[in-house]
Amino acid sequence: MRFAAEPKAAPPRMRWLAAFARGLPTLLWGVASIGCFAGVWEILWAVGWADAKLLPPPHVFLGSIADQAKFFNTVSRWQIGAGQGGDVPTPAMAVVLTILATTGRVLAGLLIASVLAVSIGIGIRYFRLFGKLSLPTITLLAPVSPIAWLPVAIFLFGIGNGPAIFMVVIALLFHMVLATVNQIDNVNRNLINVARTMGASKRQTYARVIIPAILPQLFVVLRFNLFAAWMVVLVAEATGVGYGLGQVVMLARNTFNPSLVFFTIFLIGVLGFFFDFAMRQVQRKLLYWVPHGAEVLRGL
């Protein structure tokens, strides 16, 4: 329902510029932060404390990108659809394909895990019998390390995308279910009571009050679990589940290639960072009512 007129929006180009100007300090601080880290490393290398063979500094492992890229071109590369009929993708293309393969698994796992976890979490509180029957088992399974599930993943799905996605899902699912239940239990009672005094049914109370009320915190949980997803997918890939960034790290280990290790770590870091950034943007758009920022800490 709209009652008042919309405020006049600035023309699109001006808004982009303004957004860029606002984001600039954050960007500069990011550059400074990474610069410091890389700088210390380079200094340690320059004074001879960091052995370039074991801990190659950034200019070494980034300088040899072209060299490293060819290692991404593992045997099964064309299985994911590039270069039909035996011809092999270029090294740069291979890097992109590897990244896409891993990212796709993370996204698929995250999506499946979130949908499942939120549905199960809501189901646990909505259907009392279901909750009583399932919550103890979920609590029992939550502390199990995802590594323990790896054999199960391979038993069930063999190799390929299946086991990697399964690993991501299993690593996140139980925690996210428990987080969802916890969020539901912590919804402000006044909000629920308002709905009840207005004559809302159980279904209406869940749909119109409880679910919107738990969304903000669930999104934070999702953001934190994004990092967990990246960690698990690498383990899954490294331990013989097909190909991907994890496989490249394993290859680097087996061929004693520290530059390749650090180059892959760098790729994963950049990817994780941009994922988190994207999620924060989505969070802002989707959850406009949640005040953001650590403003209050500035006063300390």
Place this chain on the structure above:
Amino acid sequence: MVSERIPPFSSRDAVVCRKVGKTWSPGTPRTHEALRGIDLDVAPEEFVVLLGPSGCGKSTLLYLIAGLEDTTSGELWSFGERVEQPSPQRSMIFQEASLFPWLTVAGNVAFGLAIAGLATEERMRRTRQALQRVGLLEAADKRPHELSGGMRQRVAVARALAMQPKVLLMDEPFAALDVQTRARMQSFLLDVWRASKASVLFVTHHIDEAVALADRIVVFTARPGRIKTIVPVELPRPRDPFSPAAETLRRHLTALLEDEVDRAFAEQEALRA
């Protein structure tokens, strides 16, 4: 036993409490009796203030009347019907944080109307009307976090009014506001009350607030909460808070409450010892 089926009071009464008692978590170590033997009748269009020390169970009584909690003993009636569950006829306004932060002001006010399944047009009309009555029509598209505390409570009042309730239950609604805003909100509430023709049950521990608002003041004892006495307020409206009559009434209420606060303190000391 046919006579028991007929309520022993008029079905016109907005709220009827008969020997109402409430014990929290009965049968557990944390059990505690919040209310005992409450007898209270509230007439239509009457403004009743429940006054008492903190933790005396006056808010509990409001929750019982709203139907949000079940009584442990006794009976509750409203307009000839047993109170067994919440009803849009009895709207409740909470101390704070009761607006849905993800909805606009208009969305909040329309919430109950949407639950009731009203057509969009009727919903808009009643939302607009309720917002107009609390003077916040221009804020219709704002979000709760953009409003001041007083404005937020006015939205909560508008949301309750949109349901056209016969009883307004208010649980220390102005407690979180500063003194000046509170005074403004009180006169605002009196206007709204007169226009709405609803009965109001208003919980507070502020004597000034009770004197400014009430037709009758129900004074509670400390735990378990019982009705100590009911003080009718004969002051003409609009009220002058500085009139000698108001001053006398305030003194009287202060003396009544002091006993209870003393008793509550003594009890706490005894628990600590």
